[in-house]
Amino acid sequence: MHFxxxxxxxxxxxxxxxxxxxxxxxxxxxxxxxLFMIANIGNHYSTPQSxxxxxxxxxxxxxxxxxxxxxxxxxxDPRIYTSQATWISTPNHFLNSIQFIEFxxxxxxxxxxxxxxxxxxxxxCAKDDCxxxxxxxxxxxxxxxxxxxxxxxxxxxxxKTIKSHAYGKNEFLSKKIxxxxxxxxxxxxxxxxxxxxxxxxxxxxxFVPYLYKDMSRYVFKYEMKTLSDRILAKIAYFVLILAILxxxxxxxxxxxxxxxxxxxxx
Numbered sequence: 362m363h364f365x366x367x368x369x370x371x372x373x374x375x376x377x378x379x380x381x382x383x384x385x386x387x388x389x390x391x392x393x394x395x396l397f398m399i400a401n402i403g404n405h406y407s408t409p410q411s412x413x414x415x416x417x418x419x420x421x422x423x424x425x426x427x428x429x430x431x432x433x434x435x436x437x438d439p440r441i442y443t444s445q446a447t448w449i450s451t452p453n454h455f456l457n458s459i460q461f462i463e464f465x466x467x468x469x470x471x472x473x474x475x476x477x478x479x480x481x482x483x484x485x486c487a488k489d490d491c492x493x494x495x496x497x498x499x500x501x502x503x504x505x506x507x508x509x510x511x512x513x514x515x516x517x518x519x520x521k522t523i524k525s526h527a528y529g530k531n532e533f534l535s536k537k538i539x540x541x542x543x544x545x546x547x548x549x550x551x552x553x554x555x556x557x558x559x560x561x562x563x564x565x566x567x568f569v570p571y572l573y574k575d576m577s578r579y580v581f582k583y584e585m586k587t588l589s590d591r592i593l594a595k596i597a598y599f600v601l602i603l604a605i606l607x608x609x610x611x612x613x614x615x616x617x618x619x620x621x622x623x624x625x626x627x
Contacts, residue, residue, distance in 0.1 A: 368619055403533035411532045417525040417542035421449050421484065424521055424545065429453050433480045434557055436461045438506050441484065441543075442492025447566045449484070454560045458483070458509045464560070471553050479552040483517070485510040487541035488525075513546050521545040 374394060381387045403412065415423075425435065435455035437446045446457070456464055468476070489503055490496035496503055525542040528535040564571035568580045576582050585591045 372619075400531075403531040411526055411528060413532060414526045414537075417523050418445050418449065420523045421543050421545075424523070425449055425453065425482070429482065430480065432554055432557065433482060434552070434560070436481060436483045438484060438486040438491070438510065439502060440486040440489060440491055440493065440496050440506050443566065445492050447564075447571075452572055454557050455564070456560060458506060462509075464556075465550075465552075468552050468556060471556070473551065475553050475555075476551040477554055478549045479554065479557060481548050481550050481552075482520075483510065483513050483546040483548070485513075485544040485546070487522075487544050491542065510544075510546075513548070517546040517548040519544050520547045 374390070378387055378390055381390060429435070431453075433453060435450045435453050437450065437455060437457050439457040439459055441449075446455070486506070521544075522541050523543040523545070524539045527538045527540070561571050562575045565575075565578065570576060570579050573579070585594055
């Protein structure tokens with residue numbers, strides 16, 4: 362959107378520049394535009410939170426990718442936004458802390474002979490709300506999570522604390538403020554490895570089965586039983602491809618049109 366808005370904004374400034382009858386007015390306009398551009402270097406709006414500092418989410422993802430083995434388990438604080446938690450964990454086995462309690466209690470009733478030590482990584486949201494923006498209205502969840510990770514902290518020390526960086530507005534001019542975003546604990550627990558693997562089948566994200574392992578629950582998986590079903594599917598696929606190609610073609614036409622118009626103006 363910023364890129365598209367820049368085009369009419371540029372023509373608007375050019376129109377004002379052309380209308381200015383005095384050279385000092387044109388010079389003042391150029392100086393104002395340059396000052397505005399300089400003042401906005403380093404500004405950010407929502408996402409990304411900064412340009413020169415990696416986000417806490419990215420650092421958490423990097424840590425998981427570099428340190429976890431295939432059979433390890435991740436237990437996430439439910440105060441971490443679902444999409445972020447899924448992205449951090451993929452393609453590892455993961456549960457949120459509420460699910461883990463039920464999972465662990467079920468595992469206790471299994472024979473010790475079918476259990477092996479499994480490295481479990483617990484990821485706590487250190488600031489009470491990591492992406493939801495609504496946890497302040499869900500104090501029961503907040504208290505439950507605080508209690509859970511308080512117990513984890515008694516049996517396992519943090520192996521990694523990931524900090525986020527906040528800026529007033531402009532990260533080049535404002536003071537950088539650091540505060541903990543995620544605290545990661547590691548604990549070896551006797552678990553059934555086959556049971557850990559089945560966790561993938563219980564997870565899904567926005568109606569999409571995790572790693573596409575349980576396709577029976579995939580709402581977008583359908584069967585075409587008749588000729589009319591197959592024709593409809595072909596038409597739908599054609600419309601989708603046509604929409605993508607049209608968006609690309611019209612964008613190019615849009616740019617070429619304004620370039621040509623700009624050359625005619627100057």
